[in-house]
Amino acid sequence: MGESCCRDILRKLVYKFFDLFVILFIITPACVFTWRGTWILMDSYLLSSTPKYSYWISYTAGISYCICCHFFQDVLNRIRIKLRKYQIVNVFLTRLYYYAAAIFGINVWRGAWGLLDIYLGKGIEKAVISSLVGFAVLIPLRGINNLSFPPSFLSFDWQDNQFDLFHTRFERKEGDASFVDDLKHIGDVLFSYLLLILADITIWRSLWECIDALLDPNDPVMTGIVSASYGYLMFLFLFVLNPFVQRAAVKLSRFWLLRLLFLQFYAFIKFTAINSMWRGVWYILDTHVFPHNEHYRGIVAHVVGVSVLIIMGTMRSVGEVVFSIDGVDEFEPVSYLSHLRKICSNGQYSLVSTKDRHEQEACQIAAQDSEVDDNNAINNNGVNA
Template sequence: MATFITERATDIVLVLFLFSPLVICYWSSTWAILDIYLFPSNQTTSGSVSITVSIIIMGMAFVMQSRLNDCMRPDQPVKNVIVTRIYSYVTAFAIVNNWRGIWMLLDRYTGVTMIGTCWNLIGGVMGLVLMRAYRNTLAPPGAWSLDVNTGTPFTVVTLFRSERGSILHVVDVVFSVMVVSSLVLLTWRGKWQLLQLSLTLALNNDLWQVAVTAGAGNALLLLLCITEFPARKLSAYLNRERPILQVVFEDVLVFITCYMSVMYWQGMWDLLRLLLKGSDSNLTQWLIHILGFGGLMVLRLSRTLQFSGFFIDGEFPEGLVLTPAYVSTLLMTSSHNLKNSTDTCHEKSNMASVTTVGAEVTPPDNMDSLVEVLESTHM
């Protein structure tokens, strides 16, 4: 018991003070680099190009996933690592472009107002809840993916799990990329700007705003980490007894977790901006960019940045997994054996089981591929 508590405490410290800052370093620096080089004098053109680039890359990720998976060879581990890390970098770059482009165009044509912010939040939350896709708003420190050896590292899961090769799959891909991603962004934008506008009214000092958001975000996420396992047990119980209530409970939990993550991100993002004030933005941003992705790659967490698909509310019968079991899996288990470890993700049964509430969504034919994705995903 003492060993478990020690490992869990170490996990929490690593998540809050090492892993998550590296993710924010990558996002912040990539966003800033695009601001510097991609049509800096024309906000509309810059945002439009970012969206176009992201759609092309994410579309190719869906189309080419089977061919890329076929290229993986168990006897070529070095090649596999190189290819998967390049894939993680490219898809992560696409996600940042997508968010930046849409965010910039919304700023340009709708402005930043309290009323508009509330409508963004309401529209995003209601749309995702109605589609049972609200869990896709999770992000570090609330969700992680580990760089483990799976047979299908390039598999991208669509929301409705349609069969590949059919016209419905094409519609599913387009809908997932265009609609679900946009609703996730609207949810984050609404929470981010609501917090930003509220703090601006209450505090005029930038340093105090950073202290409040970063401090509160860390404190609340720490509380979430401590209460995660009881929450998972309750979620598992509701799955057996009241499946609909499991979805409601997890949506509430995800909403709280997402808002905590927004507070954490905004605080750390603004802190990074204040620390870099007055420095050579070009060189500094590139160094932070390399540090962010390189650090996550060395720590075997670079898949957290990549585009892995969409998941369904209430999908796991053993409850929702949030923060990663890092010390007890990655540091204590070799990369080759991690995928088969019985302790991966605290309980492998949680990741290897896929169920739906009311059978509204049919699991895909290629269930083995989906299971491998879920085995490596802490979400």
């Protein structure tokens, strides 16, 4: 009995070790490679002679794409359900959609980041002031967790509603019979994409600028290694600390404001680790992959990053827009292998339950068509009345 228990504990530890290894050293660097490669290619090909206009085009095109996809993603999900029996077509279209979402999402950040550089300027004082403005937006709205990127946040390509990438802070939906509901939905979208995302970018840029100022900017090799080391070590420390944080949050449940501030502080520390990790990998990439040829570096980083993410089934982690709520949406440590095992054994791509899944999807289509007919009937009755 004792030996069996020890074996189970050892197996879980080994499993968790490989899970962390895959997330930290394969998926997360692939995300950074995708971001950096796309960023370099945009700098090279999108009006490189006039950076200000290039940044404005990146930002407006990226925001417009995200908002348009948000309004059409329900329609895309209905089309996907009808085409689900064509597995190859379904996989190709969803991965192409994730790739486009990643490109336009990165362009939002590139455009806003560059415009902040132009209009605010660089320097630790300006970075601190702009970060305070960003926190003044996120803290009351309980959005500190929105600063998390991989490895703290992962989204898997095999999720059910595969075209649900662009969410909003209040998750309002289009009303079928109320003009007021439609206005609230539009306001939620504009508020989320024009204010909250900009606050996230401002805080990320501010911390990045502060680290640039504190570490030696003339030695990119050393600053990249130090930044990555701190980020990885701090994230591992927070990973070990997470169960104790969750227990403390439960004990503070009667004091909601104190609990909220405690969880927001924990989310902020986690954000500093992720920011430092990304910055370190970013600089290491710049100094070790075609250091004297930025164009080749951009192509290699983009191709390698995208290829790894598609193979690992985490391409949507780069493009998905999620607005979590501090104190409500508290995530457990991200796990990759358990999701992979589930999808390989009895997940949605399992051949064992293909017939059952098609029957369920047919029922879903029929239910949605019936709901549309009912809404149309209600609207017609209202018009006739």
